[in-house]
Amino acid sequence: MNKIDGSDAVHRLSLGSLELKNNMILAPLAGVSNMAFRVIAREAGCALAFTEMISANGLVRGNDKSRHYLLSSEEDKPLGVQVFGSDPVFLADAVRIADEQGADLIDINMGCPVKKVVKNGAGAALLKDPDRVSKILEMVRKATRKPLTVKIRSGWNGQNINAVRIAQIAEHQGIDAVIVHARTAVQGFAGSADWRVIEEVKNSVGITVIGNGDVKSGVDARDMIRLTGCDGVMIGRGALGNPWIFKSAVSVASEETGPDMPTLIERKEMIVRHLEAESLLGGSDGAVVRFRKHLLWYTKRLRGGSVFRAKATTISEKNLLMDEIERFFNSAEMTS
Numbered sequence: 001m002n003k004i005d006g007s008d009a010v011h012r013l014s015l016g017s018l019e020l021k022n023n024m025i026l027a028p029l030a031g032v033s034n035m036a037f038r039v040i041a042r043e044a045g046c047a048l049a050f051t052e053m054i055s056a057n058g059l060v061r062g063n064d065k066s067r068h069y070l071l072s073s074e075e076d077k078p079l080g081v082q083v084f085g086s087d088p089v090f091l092a093d094a095v096r097i098a099d100e101q102g103a104d105l106i107d108i109n110m111g112c113p114v115k116k117v118v119k120n121g122a123g124a125a126l127l128k129d130p131d132r133v134s135k136i137l138e139m140v141r142k143a144t145r146k147p148l149t150v151k152i153r154s155g156w157n158g159q160n161i162n163a164v165r166i167a168q169i170a171e172h173q174g175i176d177a178v179i180v181h182a183r184t185a186v187q188g189f190a191g192s193a194d195w196r197v198i199e200e201v202k203n204s205v206g207i208t209v210i211g212n213g214d215v216k217s218g219v220d221a222r223d224m225i226r227l228t229g230c231d232g233v234m235i236g237r238g239a240l241g242n243p244w245i246f247k248s249a250v251s252v253a254s255e256e257t258g259p260d261m262p263t264l265i266e267r268k269e270m271i272v273r274h275l276e277a278e279s280l281l282g283g284s285d286g287a288v289v290r291f292r293k294h295l296l297w298y299t300k301r302l303r304g305g306s307v308f309r310a311k312a313t314t315i316s317e318k319n320l321l322m323d324e325i326e327r328f329f330n331s332a333e334m335t336s
């Protein structure tokens, strides 16, 4: 693989007309990357954050849930909206809606391997139909002047690695960047990402290439850039319970000293802020339930964490949960 100078690893990034402060991006994550989490990730240093995948058909038909995913705010900028579908006309209409509703950038999902998505010819199923990919990208390009990206996998399966071909189609149709999750659709999340595909794509197109897959630390982000030459890094699971990964990625990649792990107090403060942000999204009790998964991720490796989690997941009232969080971190502080 290529080796580039590490000091080039973090830099401002242009995606069409959009200027990002750095090249670290929060991935679209279904059930996770809502406004609360996006704002938390931005505070930690990520330059662009995505909604979860939104059904193009749902958006066009005015489905409440689909429209709800577009909810955003001043602090939640710049916003990437991801849509999925298989019909070029619906996708173009959905892109128009996302544009009108304030998206700063729109991504077309061509990587989701989930059965109920691919059986309708959407998500990663599109990788098997380059002609349709071309038609879709031609139509969505005509639907907006905002930056457009396409998020793909290496290919459908090991016998059909075609990320380079799809990226070339994207470039031909005027798409601003391609995001490559370096696994096949059939792999799902199994095995490890093969970053060589990112390098191959980077060497084959002139448009921006964002690498994705298995970046679990700031050092990984820097290494992905060094090894593949990609222009930016998208982080998904590595940010769960660990928004600090963005701060680390930015400082490690710019060859500054990487920050230490957060202290217990910083971790507690992050949890409290995140829970408050979640509550603002509607209904503090619903927020507690929605927040449970984050709480598990935030406390995964902490001493006494499993006892705390067993208790915390029985609580559905925000104030009681806040008390429990306070108690846990106070006693953790005393024993650390």
Ligand SMILES: Cc1cc2nc3c(=O)[nH]c(=O)nc-3n(C[C@H](O)[C@H](O)[C@H](O)COP(=O)(O)O)c2cc1C
Pocket (backbone or CB within 6 Å): 027, 028, 029, 030, 031, 032, 051, 052, 053, 082, 109, 111, 112, 151, 181, 212, 213, 214, 215, 234, 235, 236, 237, 238
């Ligand atoms: C819980 C979860 C939800 C996801 N939802 C989406 C999604 O809505 N759209 C998408 O393109 N990818 C989605 N992905 C894939 C991620 O965006 C990313 O490509 C993948 O997790 C690999 O990156 P990572 O190793 O940094 O997590 C999801 C992944 C996870 C774990």
